[in-house]
Amino acid sequence: MSHIVLVNIENDTEKVRRQFSPPFGLLIAASVLVRNNVDVVVRHIINTNESLAELSEICKDALAVGFSVMTSPNLLSAIEASKMLHNLGIFVYWAGTHASLLPEVVLKECYVDAVLRGEAECNLYEFYQWRIGKIKADNVRGLCYKKNGEVIISPLPPLVELSQLGYHPFELLDIKKYVDKPVVKRKNYIPGKILPFMTSKGCVKKCAFCYNTVVNNSKWRPYSLTSVYREMDFLIENYGITGWMFYDDNIFVDPERAWTIIEKYKMPSSVELDLNRVNEKMVERALKANVAKLYIGIESGSDRMLKRMHKGITVKQVREKMQMCHNMGMNVDLSFMILLPNESPEDLEATLSLTRELEEYSNIKIDGPKCYNPYPGTEFFQEVVASGWIIPKSNEEWAKYNRKISADEAGFNISQKHIDVLKRYDVI
Ligand code: SF4
Structure with a gap:
């Protein structure tokens, strides 16, 4: 159990298929793990039975699975996939704009174990170290989680400096999905x-x-x-x-x-x-x-x-x-x-x-x-x-x-x- 899976899941609609675009936030998060030699798998998927089955297979030995979520109808797919993984005993966390702005709402749900607020460059490696037991939860900036039934909320961390900004490791994605999509x-x-x-x-x-x-x-x-x-x-x-x-x-x-x-x-x-x-x-x-x-x-x-x-x-x-x-x-x-x-x-x-x-x-x-x-x-x-x-x-x-x-x-x-x-x- 050593890798982290980063997921962006969208609803299966004609519009989503037509406007399918690389998940930039997810790639930035992946770059943090790559820089620190942590195994990472990136999945940007449309919610279908096949993609959910593949996702559960990839995630079964993961240290954690992170969903990047915006406030949008795609939340419904993130909820469905999170429930599926949570029921398999996999640690699920949410990050991204929706989770950063509304951690209390997200953590009310049993299918999310933690929320990572703010920029991945600031805290994703700290989160990884917490998951492998090297540091305490208090030392992970922006980490919100459940402890003995209580929800612990951390403030939104400050923005990272220019020199810490991530990059987009496009090689972790199947780019053909974004260029060979249906065109109107x-x-x-x-x-x-x-x-x-x-x-x-x-x-x-x-x-x-x-x-x-x-x-x-x-x-x-x-x-x-x-x-x-x-x-x-x-x-x-x-x-x-x-x-x-x-x-x-x-x-x-x-x-x-x-x-x-x-x-x-x-x-x-x-x-x-x-x-x-x-x-x-x-x-x-x-x-x-x-x-x-x-x-x-x-x-x-x-x-x-x-x-x-x-x-x-x-x-x-x-x-x-x-x-x-x-x-x-x-x-x-x-x-x-x-x-x-x-x-x-x-x-x-x-x-x-x-x-x-x-x-x-x-x-x-x-x-x-x-x-x-x-x-x-x-x-x-x-x-x-x-x-x-x-x-x-x-x-x-x-x-x-x-x-x-x-x-x-x-x-x-x-x-x-x-x-x-x-x-x-x-x-x-
Ligand atoms: S602050 Fe205004 S100009 Fe800037 S991204 Fe938002 S809407 Fe656009």
Whole structure:
């Protein structure tokens, strides 16, 4: 009994199969164990009878099995797999955003033995040492566990220094699953073997709804260029990757670093960035470097809401910059959110109306509008609770919250006027 199994399990749906992307958090955790010469097995699976059977086989002699969990419907698969392994007598722990933010909820369940809060670079090796009896539980930062029927909760550990950041050992995954998946050629689709990729983590902005403000403490940390290039070269050479979807929350926090990476490869790519970074010079440079599209979180069509969210942009800027991108031939995906706390029916209507206006452009695809998701610790969380929203009490109840949740499922205390607007725009 010496190896650790790291698992990311997703529901068996057509959408999951279509959007299957490498589990970056899981790879970072694996890199910690690899660096410390601990045997690790990584499994990113879709929940089927066969994958569960294979998982129980791999896990049967494991020292521990760690599930990386986000608040989303995929929690249901993590619950099912955890119960199965727990019933086989295997030590199960949960890590990731959901477990880090809600350790009490997770540890109420008998099928989870421990929660590891925060970043794997900080505490996964300590956790391993605890499991082999070399150190005490008190010395594992962020460890939450059960002791004689009592649940011990540790605080969220501080973020790790740049020099301790992990990397992505892609060789531990079957990359073909991510490039040979079913493709739907939607607006702004980028042809070729396009792989999601991350060069940094976190974001410096403080959007009032975003979990990054809690989990990454509004800090942005780049992975070393040496490991970024090594990973990209490995993926190109071994899997014939022809383009990238840069999944960084905000790759342009350090623009020169971002350009260095993008211009080194000049492969078709999509980049996620802040509207404030978008100007004529930037778009010109991006087009020359083969950037196929920009992904920008706009979130609202109401200046009042943009201000409350601390987005630092205005609706006028959105319109002007989207006209400019259209004129210059740059494709753009824009994300929008609705039913935020204290969003008036007028704010809601402004958002829905702006999305309708912008999707008329041939180069603009609207992502959403998605329903707001409450994350504990964020500025908007207390507001939504104060507005009458009942905090979910179990993993199952939390499982319905993800960005695809429908307005009527979310359970927010909205007025008849909101409902009328949603109906008028065919949202419900
Ligand atoms: S810009 Fe995006 S990633 Fe950054 S805090 Fe705002 S929502 Fe979060």
